[in-house]
Amino acid sequence: MDYEEKIRHVICMVSDFFYPNVGGVEEHIFQLSQCLLHRGHKVIVLTHVYGDRRGVRYMTNGLKVYYLPIQTFYNQSVLPTFITWLPLVRNIFLRESVTIVHGHSAFSTMAHEAMNLARAMGLKSVFTDHSLFGFADMSAIVTNNFLALSLADVNHCICVSYVGKENTVLRANVEQEKVSVIPNALDSLVFRPDPAKRPRNKINIIVMSRLQYRKGVDLQPDIMRHICQRYPQVNFIIGGDGPKRSVLEEVRDEMGADRVRLLGAVPHAQVHSILVTGHIFLNTSLTEAFCIAICEAVCSGLQVVSTNVGGIPEVLPSHLIHLAYPTVKSLSQKLELAIELEISGQRVEPWEMHSEARDIYLWGDVVRRTEQVYHRVHRHQASSALIHRIPRYKKCGVVAGWFMMFLVTLQFLLLKVCDALWPAKDIDLAPDYPTSFWSCGNGNVDRVGRPQWDDADNNVAKSVVKRKQKSRHRNNRAAASLSNGTPLRPDTSTRNLHRQL
Amino acid sequence: MAYRNAHGELIYVDIKLKQYASFKRAVEVCVSSGRIQLLPWIAYTTILAVIAFMTQLHTLHLGWLCTAVVFQLGTLMYRVNGKIVSETLLVVAGLGIQTTATFYIGKQHTRFIPWGNIVDIVIAETITMQRVLFYMTLLVREQTNMPGQKLIPLFLNTWPRLACLQHIYSVCQDVLSPKCKEK
Numbered sequence: 001m002d003y004e005e006k007i008r009h010v011i012c013m014v015s016d017f018f019y020p021n022v023g024g025v026e027e028h029i030f031q032l033s034q035c036l037l038h039r040g041h042k043v044i045v046l047t048h049v050y051g052d053r054r055g056v057r058y059m060t061n062g063l064k065v066y067y068l069p070i071q072t073f074y075n076q077s078v079l080p081t082f083i084t085w086l087p088l089v090r091n092i093f094l095r096e097s098v099t100i101v102h103g104h105s106a107f108s109t110m111a112h113e114a115m116n117l118a119r120a121m122g123l124k125s126v127f128t129d130h131s132l133f134g135f136a137d138m139s140a141i142v143t144n145n146f147l148a149l150s151l152a153d154v155n156h157c158i159c160v161s162y163v164g165k166e167n168t169v170l171r172a173n174v175e176q177e178k179v180s181v182i183p184n185a186l187d188s189l190v191f192r193p194d195p196a197k198r199p200r201n202k203i204n205i206i207v208m209s210r211l212q213y214r215k216g217v218d219l220q221p222d223i224m225r226h227i228c229q230r231y232p233q234v235n236f237i238i239g240g241d242g243p244k245r246s247v248l249e250e251v252r253d254e255m256g257a258d259r260v261r262l263l264g265a266v267p268h269a270q271v272h273s274i275l276v277t278g279h280i281f282l283n284t285s286l287t288e289a290f291c292i293a294i295c296e297a298v299c300s301g302l303q304v305v306s307t308n309v310g311g312i313p314e315v316l317p318s319h320l321i322h323l324a325y326p327t328v329k330s331l332s333q334k335l336e337l338a339i340e341l342e343i344s345g346q347r348v349e350p351w352e353m354h355s356e357a358r359d360i361y362l363w364g365d366v367v368r369r370t371e372q373v374y375h376r377v378h379r380h381q382a383s384s385a386l387i388h389r390i391p392r393y394k395k396c397g398v399v400a401g402w403f404m405m406f407l408v409t410l411q412f413l414l415l416k417v418c419d420a421l422w423p424a425k426d427i428d429l430a431p432d433y434p435t436s437f438w439s440c441g442n443g444n445v446d447r448v449g450r451p452q453w454d455d456a457d458n459n460v461a462k463s464v465v466k467r468k469q470k471s472r473h474r475n476n477r478a479a480a481s482l483s484n485g486t487p488l489r490p491d492t493s494t495r496n497l498h499r500q501l
Numbered sequence: 502m503a504y505r506n507a508h509g510e511l512i513y514v515d516i517k518l519k520q521y522a523s524f525k526r527a528v529e530v531c532v533s534s535g536r537i538q539l540l541p542w543i544a545y546t547t548i549l550a551v552i553a554f555m556t557q558l559h560t561l562h563l564g565w566l567c568t569a570v571v572f573q574l575g576t577l578m579y580r581v582n583g584k585i586v587s588e589t590l591l592v593v594a595g596l597g598i599q600t601t602a603t604f605y606i607g608k609q610h611t612r613f614i615p616w617g618n619i620v621d622i623v624i625a626e627t628i629t630m631q632r633v634l635f636y637m638t639l640l641v642r643e644q645t646n647m648p649g650q651k652l653i654p655l656f657l658n659t660w661p662r663l664a665c666l667q668h669i670y671s672v673c674q675d676v677l678s679p680k681c682k683e684k
Contacts, residue, residue: 428664
C-alpha cells in the first residue's frame with residue numbers, strides 16, 4: 001500500500017456538464033477534482049464550449065479546464081459522432097500525459113467517446129453513473145443500449161448507491177466486480193443548522209428540486225391543499241424551476257402567495273440560506289440514485305419526509321428520515337406526523353441531527369475511495385490491442401456489437417493516421433501547475449518573481465510560466481467571471497475541504 | 502539557434518542582445534522559418550504535369566491549357582506574395598515593442614506598440630481544430646476609454662514550439678522586468 005500512496009495519477013475528467021452549468025454532476029466533478037488536486041494528483045477537465053467560455057481556463061487551485069469547440073446537440077450533450085474530434089482529444093491526452101480518463105454521467109456523449117478513445121490509446125477509463133434508468137420506455141431502451149456499448153470496454157464503474165449499482169449492472173451488462181459504490185458527499189461545514197433564522201409561530205415546509213415529472217411534482221399540489229387546509233400555521237416554500245412550474249403556480253393562486261411561495265431557480269450557493277428558514281423538508285422524487293438534497297436538509301437540521309424510492313432508503317439512518325410511499329395519502333400522513341412532532345417539540349434537535357449526519361458523507365472519504373479505484377485501475381491489466389478489444393463487443397448483440405467493432409476498427413485506423421500526421425514527439429507536454437509559489441525554487445526566480453530559464457532545471461522554470469499565466473489570466477477581462485460570484489463557491493468550499501481532509 | 506515549429510519544420514531563432522552590457526535595454530528576436538520549400542513545389546508541378554499529359558490537355562483545346570497555366574502561375578504568385586519568411590520582435594525598454602513580418606518578396610509589415618500600453622508578454626494556450634498549441638502573446642492596454650486588456654498574439658506564422666517560446670520569453674523578460682519593478 002505504501003507504494004501505491006506515492007503514485008501520482010493524471011486524471012482527465014470528461015463530461016458535457018460542467019461550470020458554468022449548474023447541477024449535481026457539475027458540483028460533484030468540481031469538488032472531486034479539488035480534493036484530488038489537494039491529494040497531489042493532476043486533474044484536468046474536458047467539456048464543451050459554454051457561450052463565451054472557450055479555450056483553456058484555470059479554476060481554483062489550478063484546475064485546468066478545456067472548453068472544446070464542439071456544438072451541443074440535445075440537452076447540453078454533443079452529437080455522438082465517435083471520430084470527429086478524435087485528433088483534438090488525442091492531442092490533449094498526449095500533451096497532458098493523462099493516465100486515467102474519468103467520464104461522468106450516462107447522458108454525456110463526450111464522456112463516452114473520450115473513454116472509448118482512451119481505451120484505444122491504451123489509457124485506463126473509469127465511469128461514474130449518477131442516475132437511475134427504467135427499462136421499459138423507448139428512451140431508456142436506447143440509452144441502455146448505448147451505455148452497454150460504451151461500458152463494454154471500461155476498466156471500472158462507480159455508482160453512487162447500491163441500487164444504482166444493481167441498475168447499472170443490469171441495464172449496461174457490466175460485470176459486477178467492475179462496479180464500485182461510492183456515495184456522493186456534501187460540504188457539512190456549510191450546511192449547519194441555524195434555528196434562529198426560522199419563524200417561531202409558523203412551520204415552513206421546504207421543497208427543493210427541479211420541477212419535473214421524475215421529481216414527483218404532480219404529487220405536490222394535493223399534499224399542499226390537504227396540509228394547508230388542515231394546519232393554518234404551515235406554509236410551503238418551493239425552490240427550483242422546470243417544466244412543471246405551472247402546476248404549482250395554480251396551487252399558489254388558490255392558496256395565496258403567503259402560504260405557498262415559489263422562489264424559482266436557486267443557485268447552489270443560496271440553498272443553505274433557504275434551508276435554514278424551514279422546519280421540514282419534503283422530497284417527492286419518483287426515482288433517485290442518491291438524493292444529496294435530503295442529506296443537505298438533515299445536515300441543516302430539518303426533519304425530512306421523503307418517498308421511499310431508489311437509493312433513498314440507504315442514504316440516511318431511519319430515525320433521521322420519515323419514509324413514505326410515493327402516493328399523496330402516504331406522504332400526507334408522514335408530513336402530518338412530522339408537523340405534530342414539530343408542534344409538540346418531540347422532534348430530534350437540529351444540532352443533534354447535524355452532529356449525526358455530519359460525518360456520514362465527507363469529501364475526504366469519497367476521495368480516498370475514488371483513489372483506491374484509481375490505484376486498482378492502474379494495476380489492472382487490460383490489453384488495449386485491437387485484437388483484444390474487439391471480442392469485448394461481441395456480447396452487445398449482433399447488430400450493435402458488429403457496428404461497434406466496425407467503429408473501433410475505424411478509430412484504430414484514424415489513430416494510426418494521426419500518429420503519422422502529428423507524431424507524439426511533435427506535441428509539447430503541458431507544464432504542471434505549481435502546488436505552491438515557493439515550490440519554484442530559490443535560484444530560478446528573480447526578485448520580482450520572474451522565472452529565470454535554466455536548461456538543467458527546466459521543469460521548475462516551466463511551472464513558473466504556468467503560474468504567471470494564471471495570474472495574468474486573472475487580470476484578463478474574460479477570466480474575471482471566474483473569481484466573482486461563481487455558483488460553485490470555489491473559495492469557501494475549498495477552504496472547508498482542507499479542514500475536512 | 503535551430504528549433505522546430507509546431508508543424509515539425511525547422512525554424513531558426515536569432516537573438517541580438519548586448520550580453521556584456523550591465524543592464525539590458527534592448528533585445529531583438531528574429532524567428533525565421535528557413536527557406537521556401539522547393540521540393541514540394543517540384544513534386545506538385547510534376548504531378549500536375551503528368552495528370553495534364555494523361556488527360557491530353559494540350560490536344561484538347563489551347564484555351565483550356567492557357568487557363569490552367571495562368572491559374573497555376575496565379576496560385577504561385579499568390580503563395581509567394583503571401584509567404585512570410587521571418588518574424589521579428591524588437592523590445593526596447595522605455596520605448597516600446599515593434600513586431601515586423603518579412604515577406605518572401607522583401608515586403609515588410611511593421612507594428613509598433615508604445616511602452617505605455619504594454620502590460621506584459623506571456624505564453625498561453627489555444628485550441629485549434631485538431632490541436633492545442635502554445636503561443637506567445639502581448640498583453641496591451643486598450644487605448645480607447647474601454648477598460649480592460651487586449652491580446653496581440655505573436656509569431657503566428659512561424660508557430661515556434663514551447664522550448665523555443667520559453668527561450669524567447671526569458672530573453673524578453675530581461676528587458677521587460679524592470680517595468681515590473683516600477684509597479
